[in-house]
Amino acid sequence: MALSAFPFLLPAEFESACRDLADRCTAAQAGWFTRLVTQTSPSLRITKYMDVQTDPIQVDPHEAYMIRLEEDDPEALVRTDLNPKLQVDYDIVPVLYFALRWHHYNGPVGLEAVYRYVVPEQYQKELKSVGIMGGISFGYHPESGAPAFFVHPCNTADAMAQVTDARSATAGTYLLIWLGLVGHCVNLHIPRELVASDSAGLS
Amino acid sequence: METQASPVAIQRSIWDGRIPLEIVLAPSESRTYDKTDPYLVSCHRVSYLPSLLPRLRAFFSTSLIEPSSQHHEGWFTFEGVPLKWHYPIGLLFDLYAGAEPATRSNTPNPDGQDDESPLPWRLTIHFSGWPVEDLVRLDPDGMVMNDAFINSVKEADFLRNGTAKGIMSLSKEDSSGLWKAVENVDLPSFQRISNTLLPPLSQPFRNVPVRIFLPLPPDEDSPSLKVVQTPIPPFIPTSSIQASQSISARSSPSTQPQTVGSVLHMLLPNLFPSRRTPVLAKPVLHGAVLPMSAPIEEVVRCSAYGDGWVYVVVRMMG
Numbered sequence: 001m002a003l004s005a006f007p008f009l010l011p012a013e014f015e016s017a018c019r020d021l022a023d024r025c026t027a028a029q030a031g032w033f034t035r036l037v038t039q040t041s042p043s044l045r046i047t048k049y050m051d052v053q054t055d056p057i058q059v060d061p062h063e064a065y066m067i068r069l070e071e072d073d074p075e076a077l078v079r080t081d082l083n084p085k086l087q088v089d090y091d092i093v094p095v096l097y098f099a100l101r102w103h104h105y106n107g108p109v110g111l112e113a114v115y116r117y118v119v120p121e122q123y124q125k126e127l128k129s130v131g132i133m134g135g136i137s138f139g140y141h142p143e144s145g146a147p148a149f150f151v152h153p154c155n156t157a158d159a160m161a162q163v164t165d166a167r168s169a170t171a172g173t174y175l176l177i178w179l180g181l182v183g184h185c186v187n188l189h190i191p192r193e194l195v196a197s198d199s200a201g202l203s
Numbered sequence: 204m205e206t207q208a209s210p211v212a213i214q215r216s217i218w219d220g221r222i223p224l225e226i227v228l229a230p231s232e233s234r235t236y237d238k239t240d241p242y243l244v245s246c247h248r249v250s251y252l253p254s255l256l257p258r259l260r261a262f263f264s265t266s267l268i269e270p271s272s273q274h275h276e277g278w279f280t281f282e283g284v285p286l287k288w289h290y291p292i293g294l295l296f297d298l299y300a301g302a303e304p305a306t307r308s309n310t311p312n313p314d315g316q317d318d319e320s321p322l323p324w325r326l327t328i329h330f331s332g333w334p335v336e337d338l339v340r341l342d343p344d345g346m347v348m349n350d351a352f353i354n355s356v357k358e359a360d361f362l363r364n365g366t367a368k369g370i371m372s373l374s375k376e377d378s379s380g381l382w383k384a385v386e387n388v389d390l391p392s393f394q395r396i397s398n399t400l401l402p403p404l405s406q407p408f409r410n411v412p413v414r415i416f417l418p419l420p421p422d423e424d425s426p427s428l429k430v431v432q433t434p435i436p437p438f439i440p441t442s443s444i445q446a447s448q449s450i451s452a453r454s455s456p457s458t459q460p461q462t463v464g465s466v467l468h469m470l471l472p473n474l475f476p477s478r479r480t481p482v483l484a485k486p487v488l489h490g491a492v493l494p495m496s497a498p499i500e501e502v503v504r505c506s507a508y509g510d511g512w513v514y515v516v517v518r519m520m521g
Binding site for chain 2: 110131132133137138139140142145146147152154155157158
């Protein structure tokens with residue numbers, strides 16, 4: 001199926017692209033948790049958990065104390081995994097929105113935390129150099145209205161047109177290519193399995 | 204015959220538009236609970252709430268229980284609802300204040316000081332307990348506000364041109380100048396820079412940057428705003444019935460200008476069953492009822508907010 005509005009997607013094409021990507025993730029067991037939302041307007045939620053090496057000084061002393069208490073308590077449930085985990089919820093709406101949530105740790109969730117924990121080092125300089133505050137802004141999630149980060153979408157269409165064309169991109173591969181362009185800078189790398197399962201279509 | 208205002212005159216009166224605000228300090232943060240004097244200010248509709256924060260912080264400094272709080276920690280509520288600071292004050296007023304909009308035959312009396320009057324608009328300022336679930340945090344240098352404004356400008360520019368090249372190629376000086384002009388409500392400086400972004404009159408917009416805010420359901424726990432937005436072309440194919448009617452010189456014979464009424468009918472047919480007459484609801488912009496017959500591109504060209512967007516608030520009738 002050719003994309004009629006390339007380098008853009010029509011709403012129906014976007015929905016089928018989301019569905020396709022969700023199916024691929026499930027099939028390939030990519031280590032992402034995906035959820036397709038189709039209520040008002042379609043969107044795709046990808047959740048990723050990251051183990052984070054944090055500066056021990058920054059651990060909330062109260063929380064650390066509670067954890068020690070639990071460890072000393074023979075009756076407490078065995079918790080094998082108490083390393084700080086950073087949960088990143090990415091939403092494709094179709095701008096890439098994301099929010100941070102900490103587990104076992106009371107860490108920062110502001111823009112400085114995004115650059116410290118989420119943006120890979122090689123993209124830091126490039127991302128910070130554009131716009132007023134860099135290529136990532138804090139805005140409002142279009143569906144929930146809650147504060148969330150988003151990756152500036154300005155040149156996405158141009159970039160899409162450069163790496164593929166209307167004939168070879170399908171609704172199925174469009175989002176994969178798009179994520180390849182946009183996702184890297186915020187640590188959302190496409191697992192190899194997703195592409196491998198469709199290497200013919202992506203030629 | 205009614206006299207027609209020029210687009211320039213309309214834009215000037217929009218930028219001159221002001222709303223009187225009465226701002227009180229949240230009683231829980233005040234040494235004198237609810238006995239703190241309010242701060243009274245006449246605010247431009249096109250400006251933004253954070254611009255008031257340094258003055259408010261200074262004014263309330265002696266009343267604050269927590270004297271170490273800073274101006275950028277300030278946030279506003281109206282009747283308990285946190286106000287999104289990235290929307291212009293005029294839009295927030297049209298959304299929440301419940302004021303009766305002006306029509307051609309009825310200009311609300313600004314001196315009407317009865318108990319029902321929404322003026323001055325009474326807001327509460329808080330300097331602690333930032334509502335992280337509702338509002339993006341500000342920074343001391345105003346960069347977050349500036350960034351939010353420019354992102355909104357980019358979005359509008361992208362819709363008008365189909366690319367964001369205009370705003371992206373704007374010099375750093377002009378890009379910060381655009382925000383400064385809005386911050387200082389300096390219309391001549393604003394026009395000089397924004398004219399380089401707008402396509403010339405002879406060249407219609409690709410799409411028209413319009414957002415429509417639906418009425419807020421009363422008694423709802425989460426007062427999140429319902430916003431409708433879709434690419435809106437400035438011209439639509441002429442239907443056979445209207446084909447004989449005269450149309451603007453800029454449109455080809457098979458198209459006609461998209462009007463406020465045709466946009467509302469297309470997006471919200473239940474609320475706007477007619478393209479010509481408001482039946483159940485009316486569109487409000489800058490405190491006035493928008494004429495349904497107004498071509499939408501002309502409305503945007505002369506009466507957009509500083510970020511290039513027209514924010515229409517839908518108000519139920521009766």
